Amino acid sequence: MNKFLVNFLFITCICCTSLFAQEIDTVPINTKGLNIKLKRSPLPSRLLPLSFEPVKLNPAIVNxxxxxxxxxxxxxxxxxxxxxSDNWKGGGTNSIxxxxxxxxxxxxxKNSYNYVSEVILQYGKVKNKDQLQKKTNDRIYWDNKASFQLSKNWYFFGSVNFESQFDKGFSYSKNADGSEQETIISKFMNPGYLTESIGFEYKPNKYFSTRxxxxxxxxxxxxxxxxxKTNAKNFGVTIGKRFRNELAFQIVSAFEKEIFQNVNLKSRYAMxxxxxxxxxxxxxxxxDVGLTAKINRFMNTSLTGVVLFDKDTDxxxxxxxxxxLGFSFVFPR
Incomplete structure (x- = not known):
């Protein structure tokens, strides 16, 4: 019995010692700052050769x-x-x-080459009760300009533009009985202007340029x-002739920019x-000055004005x- 007890205690001590040793071996050691050098393994090692096989890739074609x-x-x-109404006491005239x-x-x-073509067509009429209908707008304008960039802000350009009107223009007066009468003073190609120009253009940014x-x-x-007979100056053309040619020096400045949110200013000055x-x-x-304010996607209000001095007309x-105030559609949006 005593012998059995002694053997049992001996085995228990050995097991406890082994567990204690194993627990101590797994304690992590901080090696930071220690100068530890690993010895090269004395066992021979063999590196196998790397083999590469070409892979054929089909080029992707993007259309x-x-x-x-x-x-x-x-x-x-x-x-x-x-x-x-007929009994409206505030005064007024029916009109559309x-x-x-x-x-x-x-x-x-593309690269240093630039070409711009712009067409502006405007027409409007007003009719008041007991009066003749009158034009409020009438313009045909087509401008074409090709330019080649010489430096950062300077271009060499050539341009051709055409300008006239759609409908007849009249002056109005009253006859002896007080009713209106009209006298024709202009119409399509009376006058018509064709202008060709070459020179240099200064364009420091996208919204301003001067030719x-x-x-x-x-x-x-x-x-x-x-x-x-009804327009004594005949727009500068000699009476009896249909054509006049002039050589000149011309300056054309253009400005177009959104100056406020949904408010666009567009102007053009020609000398x-x-x-x-x-x-x-x-x-x-x-x-020419135009101020357009966008109300929503399809409606806007615009204020336009023209100031003109031409010795051949007046x-x-x-x-x-x-x-x-009207509707406006822009494509593409």
């Missing part, structure tokens, strides 16, 4: 084309109507006015040779200085202004 054209079309339509606008712009740009046309020619057309007769009173000026400054 994509670069489009150097950028286009935008703006179509606008506005209408204004007012009516009053309609107007339309088409503005198309296409631009091609300096050192070589500019303008042809004025008056195809109706009898129009001088035409004929070489034939240089003088302050011989210089033609035209300033000796005084001419001006027009239009305020409109």
């Amino acid at each position: 994509a084309k670069v489009n150097y054209w950028k286009t935008q079309t703006n179509v606008g339509f506005n209408i204004n109507q007012a009516s009053f 006015a309609v107007g339309g606008l088409l503005n198309y712009k296409a631009e091609y740009s 300096i046309g050192t070589g500019t020619a303008r042809q004025t057309f008056v195809l109706d040779t009898t129009l001088y 035409f200085i004929p070489y034939e007769n240089i003088g302050w009173l011989q210089i033609d000026h035209r300033l 000796a005084k400054v001419q001006a027009s202004q239009t305020l409109a």
Whole structure:
């Protein structure tokens, strides 16, 4: 019995010692800062050669084309109507006015070459009760410009533009019985202007540019040779002739930018200085300004104005202004 007890205690001590030793061996040791060098294994090692097999990859063909054209079309339509009962004491005249606008712009740009074509078509009429209908807008304008970049902000350009009107224009007066009568003073291609220009363009950013046309020619057309009877100046064309050519120095500045959120300002100033007769009173000026405020996706309000001085049409400054509320559609959106 004593012998069995002694053996049992001996085996128990051995087991406890083994467990204690195993527990101590698993305690982690922080080796940071210790200069420990591992000895190279004395056992031989063999590196197997690496084998590479060529893999044939089929090239991926992407069917994509670069489009150097950028286009935008703006179509606008506005209408204004007012009516009053016969016993309306506040005064007023029944009237209706309609107007339309088409503005198309296409631009091609590749490397140092740039081409821009812009078409502006405007027409509007107003009819008041017991009066003749009258035009509020009438314009055909087509401008084409090709340019080649010379430096960061300077380009060499050539341009051709055409301008006229759709409908007949009248002056109005009253006859002996007080009713209105009209006298024709202009119509399509009476006058019509064709202008060619070459020179240099300064374009420091996307929204402003100035053309300096050192070589500019303008042809004025008056195809109706009898129009001088109601328009004494005949738009500068010699009476009996249909055509006049002028050589000149021209400056054209353009500005178009969203100055506030949903508010766009577009303006264009043109100065035409004929070489034939240089003088302050011989210089033609035209300033077009348009301010458009977007109300929602399809509606906007616009304020446009034109200031014009042309010695061949009138000796005084001419001006027009239009305020409109209407619908506008822009493609692409």
